[in-house]
Amino acid sequence: MEIIFGRLDNNNARFTLTETRTAFANAFRRAMISEVPTLAIDQVRIYDNTSVLFDEMLAHRLGLIPLRTDLTTYVPAGECSCGGAGCTHCTATYTLSVEGPRMVFSRDLIPQDPTTAPCHDEIPIIKLSENQKVVLEARATVNTGKEHAKWQPTIACGYKNYPEITFSENCDGCGMCVEECPRGILTVKEGKAQVVAEKQEECLLCRLCEEACMAGGIGSEPSIRIKGDETRKIFVVEGDESLPVQEIIERALMHLRQKSEDLHTIVSQLSGVT
Amino acid sequence: MPATYKCARCKHKVEIDVNVRCPYCGNRILFKERGAGIKDLKAR
Amino acid sequence: MNIEIRELTADRARILFHGEGHTFMNMLTDELLENPVVGIAKYTMEFQFSDPELVVTTDGSKDPLTVIREACEHLRGYCDELLENVRTAVSK
Numbered sequence: 432m433e434i435i436f437g438r439l440d441n442n443n444a445r446f447t448l449t450e451t452r453t454a455f456a457n458a459f460r461r462a463m464i465s466e467v468p469t470l471a472i473d474q475v476r477i478y479d480n481t482s483v484l485f486d487e488m489l490a491h492r493l494g495l496i497p498l499r500t501d502l503t504t505y506v507p508a509g510e511c512s513c514g515g516a517g518c519t520h521c522t523a524t525y526t527l528s529v530e531g532p533r534m535v536f537s538r539d540l541i542p543q544d545p546t547t548a549p550c551h552d553e554i555p556i557i558k559l560s561e562n563q564k565v566v567l568e569a570r571a572t573v574n575t576g577k578e579h580a581k582w583q584p585t586i587a588c589g590y591k592n593y594p595e596i597t598f599s600e601n602c603d604g605c606g607m608c609v610e611e612c613p614r615g616i617l618t619v620k621e622g623k624a625q626v627v628a629e630k631q632e633e634c635l636l637c638r639l640c641e642e643a644c645m646a647g648g649i650g651s652e653p654s655i656r657i658k659g660d661e662t663r664k665i666f667v668v669e670g671d672e673s674l675p676v677q678e679i680i681e682r683a684l685m686h687l688r689q690k691s692e693d694l695h696t697i698v699s700q701l702s703g704v705t
Numbered sequence: 706m707p708a709t710y711k712c713a714r715c716k717h718k719v720e721i722d723v724n725v726r727c728p729y730c731g732n733r734i735l736f737k738e739r740g741a742g743i744k745d746l747k748a749r
Numbered sequence: 750m751n752i753e754i755r756e757l758t759a760d761r762a763r764i765l766f767h768g769e770g771h772t773f774m775n776m777l778t779d780e781l782l783e784n785p786v787v788g789i790a791k792y793t794m795e796f797q798f799s800d801p802e803l804v805v806t807t808d809g810s811k812d813p814l815t816v817i818r819e820a821c822e823h824l825r826g827y828c829d830e831l832l833e834n835v836r837t838a839v840s841k
Contacts, residue, residue, distance in 0.1 A: 432827050432830050432831060433830070433831075433834055434831050434834045434835055434838065436838050439838070439839070448831075451827075452779060453779075454775050454776050454778075454779030454780070455776055455779070455780075455824075455827060457775065457776075458772050458773065458775060458776035461771070461772040462772055465772070466772065471748075472748045473747065473748050473749075474745065474746070474747065474748065475745070475746045475747075475748050476743060476744070476745050476746075477743065477744040477745075477746065478743055479739070480739070481739060486744055486746055487746060490746040490747070490748040490749075491748060491749065493748050494748030494749060569748070577770070579749055581748075581749075677835065677839055680835055681832060681835055681836075684828045684831050684832045684835070685828070685832065687773070687776070687824065687828050688824075688825055688828035688829065688832070690750065690769075690773045691821040691822075691824040691825040691828065692821070692825055693750040694750055694752070694777075694817065694821050695818055695821035695822060695825065697750060697752055698814050698817050698818045698821070699818060701754070701814060702812070702814040702815065702818070
């Protein structure tokens with residue numbers, strides 16, 4: 432099994448996972464989404480709210496704001512030495528105090544620890560008009576997406592089978608597949624259809640080209656054939672900037688490894704093998 | 706803590722005892738004001 | 750991880766996994782089925798959020814616990830390989 436990166440920056444990754452199986456790829460995807468911890472606001476103490484929004488809705492909106500997370504300093508409340516009571520190792524505190532008329536943005540959320548500031552400054556929370564006021568205190572904790580979607584570190588995270596496109600002898604270069612392809616990955620050269628260089632990975636596996644080929648009256652079989660290779664997966668992982676994507680990938684793998692390790696230890700003890 | 710209201714017409718603060726009626730202008734439409742208490746919520 | 754053995758014979762095991770979900774169980778059963786001595790490897794969840802119960806049967810040449818142990822070793826190996834991979838790719 433191997434990971435070959437096509438793209439990797441702070442917030443986006445695209446890679447091919449080779450010699451794998453669907454079950455492993457799916458466990459990997461699920462682990463990235465719901466087993467990697469991040470910070471999110473969980474407790475809100477509202478001192479004043481004369482805005483048009485109910486307290487509960489305001490709190491819910493605050494919960495969904497992605498926060499920069501340093502997992503070397505913050506740990507989940509259950510694993511903290513304070514026993515979940517809430518200390519500086521498991522809880523980040525924020526204050527928000529705004530008077531109208533103006534829009535309240537995520538940058539108005541003032542963190543006590545600047546490393547846990549919201550990832551984006553421009554997330555609108557609520558619009559206040561004259562004489563409206565919001566004063567509150569919020570506490571963020573570390574948890575996983577399994578508990579609530581606001582703790583998911585990923586926005587888009589998925590995979591597809593690696594597309595394999597083959598052309599048979601029967602291709603007459605009519606170009607109907609080229610017109611039909613939504614990603615524009617096909618072209619006609621020297622009277623035969625072929626894949627544009629370096630664009631094969633962009634195929635959606637939608638098989639519209641196969642239908643178009645059949646519509647061309649070429650016979651009982653289309654000359655273009657699309658197949659997905661189940662042993663090779665193309666992953667796309669997009670983070671919400673709370674954690675670098677590389678860390679999301681590594682932590683998901685470490686989670687799966689830990690699970691296997693735990694089960695291995697237990698089963699070894701049970702069967703008397705050490 | 707008694708609930709405080711605000712008269713819709715004269716904007717006076719009103720405390721309701723028996724009648725739902727503003728003692729200053731006689732209007733029967735009152736708005737409930739937000740209490741001074743602190744509210745703790747779960748952000749979910 | 751917390752498991753509870755419900756049934757264990759030389760070629761059949763029924764194990765309850767406390768607090769596990771589809772993420773790990775599906776990966777584990779798929780890996781178990783890769784082993785040619787395994788007959789059935791399947792987990793059931795009575796309700797959506799109940800604890801999964803794994804059923805493993807073998808042809809008798811290996812006992813179910815050994816088979817599970819081997820599957821875990823493989824899975825751990827994959828993760829190690831990929832972690833190594835990611836780290837070298839990033840350092841480049």
